[in-house]
Amino acid sequence: MSSTHNSEAASRPKLAMIVARASNGVIGVDGDLPWRLKGDLQFFKSVTYGKPVIMGRKTWESLPFKPLKGRANLVVTRQHEFDAPKARVYPSLGVAISAGLVVAEQTNVDEVMIIGGGAIYQAAFEQVDVLYVTDVDAAPEGDTFFPVVSDEEWECVEETPHSADSDNDHAFVMKKLVRKRS
Numbered sequence: 001m002s003s004t005h006n007s008e009a010a011s012r013p014k015l016a017m018i019v020a021r022a023s024n025g026v027i028g029v030d031g032d033l034p035w036r037l038k039g040d041l042q043f044f045k046s047v048t049y050g051k052p053v054i055m056g057r058k059t060w061e062s063l064p065f066k067p068l069k070g071r072a073n074l075v076v077t078r079q080h081e082f083d084a085p086k087a088r089v090y091p092s093l094g095v096a097i098s099a100g101l102v103v104a105e106q107t108n109v110d111e112v113m114i115i116g117g118g119a120i121y122q123a124a125f126e127q128v129d130v131l132y133v134t135d136v137d138a139a140p141e142g143d144t145f146f147p148v149v150s151d152e153e154w155e156c157v158e159e160t161p162h163s164a165d166s167d168n169d170h171a172f173v174m175k176k177l178v179r180k181r182s
Contacts, residue, residue, distance in 0.1 A: 013104035015097065016111040016130035017121060018047055019146050020172070023135070026142030028117060031062050034140040038167035043174050044115075047132050052100040053113045054093070056120040060084055071113075072103045076120060093123050118144035129179050137164075137171040155180050 020040045021027050028034065049070045057077035060066065066085070067073035073087035074096045082089055090096035100112035114124050125147045131154065158176040162168060 013101055013109065014111050014129040015101075015114065015124070015127055016132060017114045017124065017128050018044060018132040019116065019121065020044075020134035020136055021146040022138050022140055022142070024139040024142075025145040025148070026140055027121075027146045028144035029140065029142040031058060034142050035136060035138060035169045036167075037134070037136065037169060037172060039162050040134045040136075040168075040172060040174070043132070043134060048113045048115065050107070051109045051111050051113050052103040052107075053115045054096045054100050054120065054124075055115045056117050057082060057084075059115060059117045059120070060087065062117075072100070072107075074100055074103075093120060097124070097127070118146070121146055131175075131177040131179075133175045133177060135173045135175065137173075138169070149177065153180055154178070 019027055020033065020037065022034065026034060048068070052072040052074055053068055054074045054076065057075055057079065060075045067087045073084070075084045075087050075089050076093050076096045077089060078091065088099065090099060097112065104112050111130065114120060114128065131149065133149070154177040156175050156177050160174045162172050162174070164171045
């Protein structure tokens with residue numbers, strides 16, 4: 001019976017985060033991104049499409065188009081009467097993660113994606129197995145920061161650099177990191 005349990009555990013969806021962060025850790029300013037990076041937006045869509053996405057209320061409110069199409073949108077807020085049309089609203093991150101894992105298993109996808117904002121990243125960081133990080137070659141002013149990612153805890157398994165161009169304000173590197181397990 002233990003081998004069946006182990007194979008089920010191995011096939012369970014992972015908890016992942018996706019973020020674009022500046023060299024100084026900034027991820028946002030005044031509820032918005034501090035840059036325009038078309039390549040990062042395409043990366044975001046390709047990584048999250050088809051997967052449940054968990055976000056805080058402020059992130060939901062900042063989306064230019066709601067809900068994010070092709071994804072189950074799960075919004076975390078303490079506002080009991082908050083309405084997010086075509087999304088599911090949860091009172092806590094833990095409940096949203098549990099719901100996201102159920103959705104991922106039902107739709108046969110391998111990850112539940114946490115997409116922000118800052119408070120949600122901070123609260124979920126220790127539970128996450130995978131990070132999709134776009135490291136932006138910039139150090140803008142900002143008011144929202146991503147947790148520190150330690151090389152002792154994380155291993156980079158994929159890396160794709162991009163140059164600044166007419167569609168991208170800055171050079172950036174898209175990375176996939178996995179948590180090292182001891």
